[in-house]
Amino acid sequence: MKHHLTHRRARQLEAREELSSRDMQLLWRIESGSMRIDSIGEDGSLNFVRLAIAGDILGMEYVAGLNESLLIRALVPVRLAPLNVVEAPQLMPLMLESLSKVHQRCREVVSMRTGAVEDRIKRLLRILSVVEANSDVSATCNLPSLGNIAEIIHSTPETVCRVLASLRKQHVLEKTTPTNIRSKGLDFHQHRVATHALAA
Template sequence: MKHHLIERGSLRIGAREELGNEDLGKLWRIESGTMRIDVIAEDGRSHFVRLAIVGDILGMEGVAGVTERLVIRALTKVVLSPVKLAEEGQLMPLALESLARAHQRCRDVVSLRTGAVEDRVKRLLRMLSSRETPEGDSLVCSLPSLGNMAEIIHATPESVCRVLAAMRKQHLLQKTTMSNIRSKGLDFHKHRIVAHALAA
């Protein structure tokens, strides 16, 4: 996949693109967007493990000596910044931070796979959203593809589509980017979400 270098050695990766082999051995922090991490089983099949969102660190598995083959793919447009360690002593705090975040993402995945589909979709949207303003009543979220959303929450694309359509009908979810002829669906577009709609 062709990734684009931006300032200070950061990477911009398009939705559906994978982190290349040459970059998998490096440490990256997610500045914007969302990625999914899959493990490749012995039979060659890919299995979803967890999400990685803004602030999470990628690449600690390699530092820890994990030998499983991982695939890290962008669910939405992603910007990664390199994590450079000036001293050996910086590795331990970074590893602890990464471990705590990875543990939380695994807990999040468990919560995304139990309960009503509507609740699972809303939990996922809450994970992927950010507030427009610190005190605002709306959230902003770039939606992954329906297929990815369905696989992550262990539902069908049709079920996810019905939930999103119902939210749009109730004016709880509104697309803020213009559609074009090639892409008229919800996938990869930025949406504004009424914050209370995603309240626990």
């Protein structure tokens, strides 16, 4: 296990912005937003591995000495907080936490790549939503582009667009601000969700 020390300020990433190879050698916690993690093949091809959302830790692969080539990109605006680790024993709780989260995210990926596209999109919305406190609107979410949604759920942008349009007609979704969706709960079968037109 590699010794790890971070002395950096919080970072703000814009949608589609990538973490540099240097950044990926440090530990970060996602404070807000969501990112996608892809494995880079020997031929340069990208294969979607999992999501990383608020609360998740980035950089543990490097700390653990894994040599897998990864590309980590922001799906929506993201705020990262550095994890300052001074002594190696401090890494163990973080590694256990990260392992648990990675296992959960991998299970979520499997659930989003089988079944009806509408159900897969709803699962993605649940994962990306953040529950609000003291509000009659209980969850909010910044959504990725149509292209990213399609790749994550293993579909096409055209199909995703049609399903979102269908959900709007069913009043499951309705347009709101250019950047957020809102839901009165995480069960999208019973509660309306507000969303915006997504860029391809």
